[in-house]
Each structure stands twice: as structure tokens, then as C-alpha cells.
């Protein structure tokens with residue numbers, strides 16, 4: 851039994867050496883989304899940690915294997931939709947993502963449930979979902 855415990859502790863220590871790169875990419879200030887403060891505040895609280903280059907990292911971000919899951923979410927999230935690179939997104943892609951964003955927010959699939967467990971303030975109520983939906987619609991019309 852003791853041997854197994856040593857192994858578990860040993861592995862837990864060794865995996866800490868596999869560290870994802872958590873540097874936020876440089877931001878092109880001219881491309882950053884800038885809209886109504888109410889919308890900005892909702893996006894910043896509920897989406898920006900995975901969909902921007904302004905990710906805020908919690909204290910546990912360096913602890914493997916949580917760090918690996920986080921790095922994966924952040925990298926794929928930014929690739930899918932980056933609000934800090936808004937003006938540079940291809941209009942066709944943007945329109946697709948915005949349409950998807952409406953569905954995902956309405957079906958409570960974004961923000962991701964694992965994120966909401968530790969970020970209660972990112973949960974969106976009905977009124978907030980409506981504000982975001984209107985924003986997504988207005989952006990689609992602007993394209």
C-alpha cells in the first residue's frame with residue numbers, strides 16, 4: 851500500500867514539470883471589440899477568459915492536470931472566437947460564429963459548465979442572455 855502512495859505522490863509531482871505556456875498573446879489595439887459597456891462587461895466576465903487575449907489566470911492555473919485542461923480551453927477558445935481580435939476576423943467566419951454564439955448562450959452551452967463551477971459570477975441570467983443575443987444580432991447585421 852505504501853508503495854502505491856509513493857507512486858501517486860511521485861506522479862503528481864512529475865506531471866507538474868509539463869507546463870503549458872500561459873503568456874497572453876500581444877493585442878492589436880485597433881482590432882479589439884469596443885461596444886456598449888453593459889455588453890462589454892458581460893463578455894469580459896463570462897467569455898473573455900477563453901475568447902480573448904486578456905485571459906485572467908486563477909491561482910490554480912499552474913497545477914497539472916488542471917493547467918492542461920485550461921490551456922486546451924484557452925487555445926481552442928481563442929481560435930474559435932477572439933473578441934480582442936474582432937476587427938481582423940473574416941466576415942463570413944464572424945457571421946457563422948455569431949449565429950452559433952446565440953444558440954450556445956441560449957442553450958447554456960457557453961460559458962462552459964466546467965468553467966462555471968469555479969466562476970459563479972460568469973453564469974448568465976435570462977436578462978443577460980437577452981442583452982448578449984441582441985448584441986450578436988446587431989453584429990450580424992453590421993457585417
Ligand code: HEC
Pocket residue numbers: 893896897898899900901922923924926927930931947948950951952954955960961962965
Ligand atoms: C472555459 C472556456 C470558455 C468560456 C468561458 C467560453 N467559451 Fe466559448 N468556446 C470554448 C472552447 C474551448 C471552444 C472551441 C471548442 C468547442 O466548441 O468546445 C469554444 C467555442 C465557442 C464558439 C464557436 C462554436 C462553433 O461551433 O464554432 C462560440 C460562438 C463561443 N464559444 C461563444 C462563447 C461565448 C459567447 C461565451 C461567453 C458567454 C463563451 N463562449 C465562453 C471555451 C469557452
